[in-house]
Amino acid sequence: MQRYFLENKQVNEQNIIITGDDYHHITRVMRMEPGAEIIVVNNDGQTAIAKISEITNDAVVGAVIEWKDEEKELPIHVTIASGLPKGDKLDYIVQKGTELGALEFIPFIAARSVVKWDSKKASKKIERLQKIAKEAAEQSHRSVLPAVKEQMTVSQLIQYATSFDYKLIAFEEEAKRGETARLAKVLTEAKPGQSILFVFGPEGGLTTEEVDKLSAAGFTACGLGPRILRTETAPLYALAAVSYHVELLR
Amino acid sequence: MQRYFLENKQVNEQNIIITGDDYHHITRVMRMEPGAEIIVVNNDGQTAIAKISEITNDAVVGAVIEWKDEEKELPIHVTIASGLPKGDKLDYIVQKGTELGALEFIPFIAARSVVKWDSKKASKKIERLQKIAKEAAEQSHRSVLPAVKEQMTVSQLIQYATSFDYKLIAFEEEAKRGETARLAKVLTEAKPGQSILFVFGPEGGLTTEEVDKLSAAGFTACGLGPRILRTETAPLYALAAVSYHVELLR
Numbered sequence: 001m002q003r004y005f006l007e008n009k010q011v012n013e014q015n016i017i018i019t020g021d022d023y024h025h026i027t028r029v030m031r032m033e034p035g036a037e038i039i040v041v042n043n044d045g046q047t048a049i050a051k052i053s054e055i056t057n058d059a060v061v062g063a064v065i066e067w068k069d070e071e072k073e074l075p076i077h078v079t080i081a082s083g084l085p086k087g088d089k090l091d092y093i094v095q096k097g098t099e100l101g102a103l104e105f106i107p108f109i110a111a112r113s114v115v116k117w118d119s120k121k122a123s124k125k126i127e128r129l130q131k132i133a134k135e136a137a138e139q140s141h142r143s144v145l146p147a148v149k150e151q152m153t154v155s156q157l158i159q160y161a162t163s164f165d166y167k168l169i170a171f172e173e174e175a176k177r178g179e180t181a182r183l184a185k186v187l188t189e190a191k192p193g194q195s196i197l198f199v200f201g202p203e204g205g206l207t208t209e210e211v212d213k214l215s216a217a218g219f220t221a222c223g224l225g226p227r228i229l230r231t232e233t234a235p236l237y238a239l240a241a242v243s244y245h246v247e248l249l250r
Numbered sequence: 251m252q253r254y255f256l257e258n259k260q261v262n263e264q265n266i267i268i269t270g271d272d273y274h275h276i277t278r279v280m281r282m283e284p285g286a287e288i289i290v291v292n293n294d295g296q297t298a299i300a301k302i303s304e305i306t307n308d309a310v311v312g313a314v315i316e317w318k319d320e321e322k323e324l325p326i327h328v329t330i331a332s333g334l335p336k337g338d339k340l341d342y343i344v345q346k347g348t349e350l351g352a353l354e355f356i357p358f359i360a361a362r363s364v365v366k367w368d369s370k371k372a373s374k375k376i377e378r379l380q381k382i383a384k385e386a387a388e389q390s391h392r393s394v395l396p397a398v399k400e401q402m403t404v405s406q407l408i409q410y411a412t413s414f415d416y417k418l419i420a421f422e423e424e425a426k427r428g429e430t431a432r433l434a435k436v437l438t439e440a441k442p443g444q445s446i447l448f449v450f451g452p453e454g455g456l457t458t459e460e461v462d463k464l465s466a467a468g469f470t471a472c473g474l475g476p477r478i479l480r481t482e483t484a485p486l487y488a489l490a491a492v493s494y495h496v497e498l499l500r
Binding site: 099140141181184223225229233236240241243244245248 | 322346349350351389390391392430431433434473476477478479483486490491494495498
């Protein structure tokens with residue numbers, strides 16, 4: 001069933017009214033008629049099934065049939081910060097990361113990032129990644145459209161991190177030293193509504209200087225198991241671990 | 251450091267002797283000389299650092315410096331059975347599944363598999379997937395080379411499954427119904443050395459008939475969280491969940 005992300009003013013307890021681009025999509029692209037059912041999601045992430053009752057020249061009007069109760073979003077808000085990787089790996093991270101429940105993605109310029117984005121290229125890249133996130137959010141039945149932020153430096157990332165409850169670095173040196181407890185400790189303590197910022201290095205990994213700088217700013221390095229994970233696989237492990245712990249294990 | 255998977259007869263407590271393709275790789279490709287150190291892995295998955303002491307016309311001889319204690323392998327043996335998906339998704343599943351610790355991959359012919367492999371195509375595909383598994387095993391420092399089996403029918407899969415301790419189906423209908431407990435129950439009970447066979451449908455999902463058939467044969471359907479995961483993402487969630495539960499949470 002087609003899903004539309006609407007503003008709160010367009011959806012109340014009983015009725016919906018849709019104008020603008022979504023109106024165009026419903027009437028011209030999908031060619032829906034009165035009687036058709038759609039899924040609408042408001043700004044608060046509440047989801048309802050609505051039935052179209054009337055289509056005017058500029059609005060689709062309908063009635064809410066049923067508010068859906070199930071929570072599709074991860075109760076812990078996870079932001080994935082990735083050191084700019086090569087090729088289309090960010091596409092993969094954003095697509096699969098969205099399926100797995102990430103709230104936000106931040107590309108950052110790591111010392112070992114081979115790839116550089118000039119500002120024109122960066123805009124296009126971010127726009128493309130936002131499209132990928134939207135499409136993945138629709139397919140995986142998310143109630144929230146994950147955001148893809150503009151690229152940051154490590155310093156900007158540290159500044160941005162001050163608003164997070166937990167700040168973690170996925171660092172393979174920790175895994176090699178047998179560190180197994182820190183992620184589990186965070187996930188055991190974290191309460192619904194809290195936020196985790198997770199930092200992943202590019203293909204060459206983070207430098208010791210970067211890890212020291214992040215640690216000094218309150219980040220904790222943790223292992224993600226004994227096997228070395230690629231830059232585009234590690235975020236998926238982290239998100240699956242969060243989901244498994246807080247949604248399945250509870 | 252270069253890693254070589256050897257037969258038990260080539261490695262004893264103190265010495266190694268390498269001939270054949272690996273001899274060729276060490277002497278002609280890597281051009282190593284006496285004094286060089288390599289990692290060797292025997293059939294039992296035991297890993298050692300060895301130093302080359304002598305290179306003859308047809309053998310590399312060396313001494314074991316140190317047996318490495320750390321366990322890189324998932325203590326639970328996980329086999330991933332995937333309904334034949336489209337395009338190169340199996341490449342992703344095998345590559346990332348190997349990074350994440352899977353022991354074995356089985357492509358199977360699902361009712362909704364769009365792709366069909368004739369026997370000539372199947373051989374080439376399996377060979378290619380085995381190369382992908384080997385390269386991923388080397389990069390992620392595995393002690394075991396995951397196997398890629400010949401494609402099976404659902405009936406053959408059921409037959410093969412009789413040797414497994416746990417048989418699970420990732421089924422989104424269960425997730426939609428809010429099923430959250432079964433995977434956690436299995437992972438809480440499973441003991442080191444036990445095995446899990448995990449079945450995933452192709453893009454269109456498994457049919458009700460397939461799920462019924464598998465259930466009648468002792469498979470348990472379980473949810474992997476409330477979000478819909480693509481056919482190539484679901485196995486990664488499952489593997490990360492196993493690793494997180496048995497390696498990090500313990």
